[in-house]
Amino acid sequence: MKIKINTIFCFLLFFTLFTEGVAQTTKPTFQGQTQTGEKVDTRNHAIIPQWRGKQILGDVTFDNEFDGARLNGITQDNDSSYTAIIAAENYPINPSAWYAFKVTAKTPRTIWVHLTYLNAKHRYIPKISRDGRTWQTVDSSDYLLEKDTAKTPRTFQENALSESAFVRLKIDDKPLWVVAQELMTSKVVTEWSESLLKKRFVSSEIIGKTPQNRPLNCLRIGEDKTDAKVMIVIGRLHPPEVTGTFALQSFVESLCADSETAKKFRKAYSVFVIPMMNPDGVDNGHWRHNIGGIDLNRDWADFNQPETQIVRDFLRKKINGTDRKLYFGIDFHSTWDDIFYTNTTDKPTNMDGLIKRWFTELEKAIPDYKVNARPSKVQLNSVISKAFFNREFNAEALVYEVGDNTSREFTAMKSRTAAENLMQLALEYLGK
Template identity: 40%
Template sequence: MKITKYKIVYIVLAFCFILLLSCQTTKKVTFETPVDTTSKKINYQVKQTYTLKDINVYASNEFNGARLNGFRQINDSTAAVIISPENTPINESAYYAFKAWTDTPKPFYFQFQYTEGHKHRYFPQLKINDQWRSIDSTDVYKTGESTTIKIKLDKTPLLIAAQEIQSSDDVKNWYTELIKQKESYANLSIFGTSKLGRNLPVLDIYKGKPENRDLIVLLTRQHPPEVTGYFAFQHFVQTILNNSELSNKFLNRYRVLAFPIMNPDGVDLGHWRHNAGGVDTNRDWSSYRQPEIRQTVQFITETLKRYNSKLILGLDFHSTWYDIFYTNQIRKGTTLPYFIEDWFTALESNISDYTVNEKPGNSKKPVSKGWFLYGHNATGVTYEIGDDTPRDKIKMIGTVTAEQMMKILVGK
């Protein structure tokens, strides 16, 4: 087929039109304090098994979610666990995860050594016989800035980690099992891929027709180690899908987009905070320079446009030292101006001996809760669970927060 110059002009114009539409779907949101989120070099840890030949002790980072940058003998009963971040600048909270074992069973000491300016944050978790538990506090020793732990080693590799590991495979197993026999109203989509090609999944949840529905967005795992927030997200989503009278009424009126792993590369690479582009993705909700955020924004925006919907609420699940809700102060004139007050009042009324810890403040840096507010005039909350909050309490909080959200939104 002969291609004329007119056809070439038409093709070029069509391409430009498509490009223009693409740019429109990812409209930037302005923040008071911009952050440079262009990709930065990361330092990949070398995957290997370390051997201390003189004492027959071994350590390995050859699994997803591991973080171990060096391992050396200090004396016959102690080894240095050397931990460094994926790149800098970064938060000071060092993440670690490794397996250790020995030829001859014995108690052994591991001294954590971090690069300058970084500190020991996470209380060690142990995986024994496929069960996670916290280390006994009597086996943790702090001397100044140094932290040492005592472990009983034997021939079976023991996993020692800053937090329970929930790799991208673990997350996939969870949501795959969750939506079994619920596929008619919990639709799984892979809407994109990460910088290194890992899947970006979303659960699209509603009953009936999707058109003209208000939309709620749930996010988690922007920061890899923050698994307690992810656990709350799990219970929150499970409650929405529990087929109760409340859930059915809610899903017949609203639509939920739940994103269970926003940073799969960082999770599987054992990063402290960043993605494979060396960036904190929760600072990229303005220019969308990282593929994970860019594709998430595109998917949400296209969904809103295609189904004539409005985004009214966004919850981003994280972890920190203690339970806290970060909220926006601007509420008057937004989609749900009274939701925060009503929600928190309901939580305190329905959780025994519970006081909501709220820190209001309008987002200056380009974080998700600011994007919900400035980009969609929607209510946005950063939903934080403490690193050491007990699992039963996380379940209760995740369940009750979902129940009370649904009750408020359906007017029950």
């Protein structure tokens, strides 16, 4: 049995390396999600909570008793291999099978875990950690895809995914975290927000609570106490979209930096930041939805969910019936590759042409970088955040998408550059 499994792994490894090699040279430009923004019913949809606890199989213990985890079942196949079953909070759902668990062994050993999914395929390359804070991607020799994808064109989205995957783990009596993406739970993001509060021009406010009583924190960055010129930054509507959080953090840190541009910018503009819009979904390890079982980025027309209602009401109270204006709104997400989803509109925005000029500046600032943007028309019933920011407040707005596997260093650099360029342009609009 052991020989047979090893033979299969070698075979799979050959194909994995072969197809990765092909992907390097033929990677097409990501064309964006196909049906972004279609109208759907956003009234509550039942979810299946996962059982949480420790599963002890001989000397080996699997544990999903922590925020952000998802492991729905585990079985032992033989002395050294196990099968993990991972399921979504409900269906239908997009293919973002998010998993996380801890594993320990009484005596040191090497095991294989077969990552399998209920009505889904394998998407995220496993990351491991000894402390739950610092992560490394598993070595390619310890990670094998089940299905040979050489026969199908290696494009983006679901048809590029393997049915399942195998990961080899060296375990002992200290916990080893195994996760789909770095664990950026509501606690981790709150700690990051709190670190910004040391700056005198940053404050925070709880603008509402989720159904599971988690706070929606809103940071305010700026020196103009009247908040005459407003921008909004939101993120993490979708739990597995951790690379979007990385980009949001770099972006917001740049707004708080000591650069001359940032200092001038903060005197003129007030930026409100809600970095974690779906803490219930994130901490429960959901693949897509909030605790009401709904995709929050399909609820910006009907507002059936508390999280979208809270942000809508916050903005309405801040802007409507006042002389204040919302100039810019940005919503950070992750997808198959870097892309921007923008608006096309019939009437000029409060800062017309800002995003177009911003993209031009971004291409000038980053060598060999080309902006990949997909516009869509803002309509009365458009259900995405960017459409709401434009439709109701006449703001320039977009969705900033980061690839699941885009290098973390490039993500941070691009996002810092983007923030710096945006601040410069916003000042130019004021003639400063």
